[in-house]
Amino acid sequence: MVKRSDLFGWLAVSPLLLVLIPFFVVPFLVILAASFMESDGFGGMIQTFTLDNYIGVFRSRLTFDLYYETAKFAVITWAFATVIGFWVSYFLVFHVKNQLLAIGLFLLCTVPFWTSNIIRMISWIPLLGKEGLINQGLMGAGIIDQPLAFLLFSNFAVIVAYVHQLTIFMIVPIFNSLSKIDKSLIEAALDAGSSRFDILRYIVLPMAKSGIALGSIFVLSIVMGDFFVVKVMSGGGSASVVGALYEDVGVLQYPSAAASAVILTLIVVAVVFSILRVVDIRREIAR
């Protein structure tokens, strides 16, 4: 007979399972199965068992280049989002004395999210273009005489769009974890003669770890899984892992696309797992 506590545990996880099993586990298994099949070149899959798709992906220099490119965007975006996210949260929690005002300002950070991702990204284009606001302003002020081409359709533009879209995913969890820090702890440290910097280093940062870890999971997994921002903001000048996989789907090469998808999933899972190894989020959240 099932113990009462076990039953309760199962009930508690059932909503999550109801989402995860049909929308993640089952599709993943389908893709996994497809990744071992063979394409007939006309959108059909020959039901054999072959490792050719994986061998093809691993032996290709393209795979390395794509992952390098995507990882580069992920890491740079993550660095900017973490620094900006941390300081915004730090300011809101420790420098805005009025709690109502702090929450108000926090909500203000979410305003860009009232429009869609795509609109937020595309609205950068008229700003950054050759005849865009920034170039016109700089040229009008006589600072430059040729428009700066690197502003748009470049890696720079991709990073700008990502940081703009994803910093909020850092702000929210870091804000949350910083809010839990007992203010009297800081006062005690000050009274004991600690400097502001030491407080940041020995109290605030360690206690913000869980927030940073959660935010990192969001930012890294979103960038790793994105292709649209790269496509639009780089003006097609750069590619991404998912973009290449989507091109495979476009020519109906389902098995090799499936193999790439499986590999990407495993890599993202590995990234998330290693973040969780560094920070025990469960313990931190339960604190």
Add this chain to the structure above:
Amino acid sequence: MTKNDDQSRGSKPAGALSRRTVLKGAAAAAGAAAGSGAITGFPTIWAQEIKDIELTHVGVSYSVVKAIGDQASKDLGFKVTMQNLDTSAAINRFITQPNSVDIADVEGWQAKLATRRGVLQGIERARIKQFDNILPIFTRGEIEGHEIPREGISPYEAMYIEEKDATELHEGVTDWMTFLPQVYNADSIGYRPDLVGHEVTEWKELIDPKFAGKAAILDVPAIGIMDAALCFESAGLISYGNKGNMTREEIDQTIDKLIELKRAGHFRATWTTFDQSVNLMAAGEVIIQSMWSPAVAAVRVKEVPCVYAPVNKKNGKEGYRGWCNGMALMGHLEGKKLDAAYEYLNWYLSGWQGAFVARYGYYSPVPSTAKEQLSPAEWAYWYEGKPAPEPIMDPYGVPMEPEGAKRDGGSFIERVTNISCWNTLMDEAAYMNKRWNEFKVA
């Protein structure tokens, strides 16, 4: 549908009534003493039973246009819903979810693919009223004595099958068609005449170093590589056996050259959608790029000068990259819905749509019906390539070209006879795609 089918379905109980049995019932109730054959197509009765039918026509935005679906719904009395997807999403949907689509809007190469997959049913040639008026470009692969080139997959090549449910294409006219051509054009280069400074008539201009950082190319691998091939062939850098079906060596040479150009900073951007190409040109980001004719017109509507390069064939090089979209019937259509689909196909070629697409620079496979719906001035401008006798409006009535303007590329015949290759899916598509991604990531 055979006669036997009709009879067997006629014996089913109410609720599963066939068109003919309902017609008979209605006819009897009205006291009309007429044979069933005579009544078929009688508008009011027909309207009674088809008003609940809904057809879903799915395809790319420049071919499957809401305004056309709305007009069809109005004229035919049943509902036609237009849904837009990009090229690759569309073919994926036709193949993986064929039942979610009634009319698939396909290019020649997609028709070949979908036929092979068995998701379509053949279109019965005898039921297409305008078949004999469809230009021979499609029906016989020639026009005015010019043989239509077969680099890539020409519409003619993909048009026929031997049986209703055959999965292999057939060379030459048969009773069954894979798809019914509905709109087509010839693509080339668009450029800013004020910034380029001279007339462009050759593809090699696109890769000329003097336009470094100001050029763009189409980033749909299957056709982008053909544009690139036209450039390299034009510049005498690479010669191709068949640009529409390259060998691995040809693909390697082409991509290597593209990577070289990219590393030299030649491409400002690449584009994938109509709007992107318009914005690149209108915002001054690029001054020359591979481009579609209506996109050039859209740039001009923004009062930015833009010309569509006439890349007529010369010395065995150059020429336009042709494309053609047509309608295919999905395999699951039957009974009244199939009848309605044939009505819709016939409506499509009856003129209204041909005139509509002409007004943004595309052509109808049955120009004779489109002509009836166009004003003489529009016909002169769009099809005959003559100076516009009066201002030209776009399909929505927005002024587009002033009196006296001439269409780039000349008359219809001049354009179509200068098509040198067709949109395609190469045998080495998977390899080409992989190499294209290397170009992207370089």
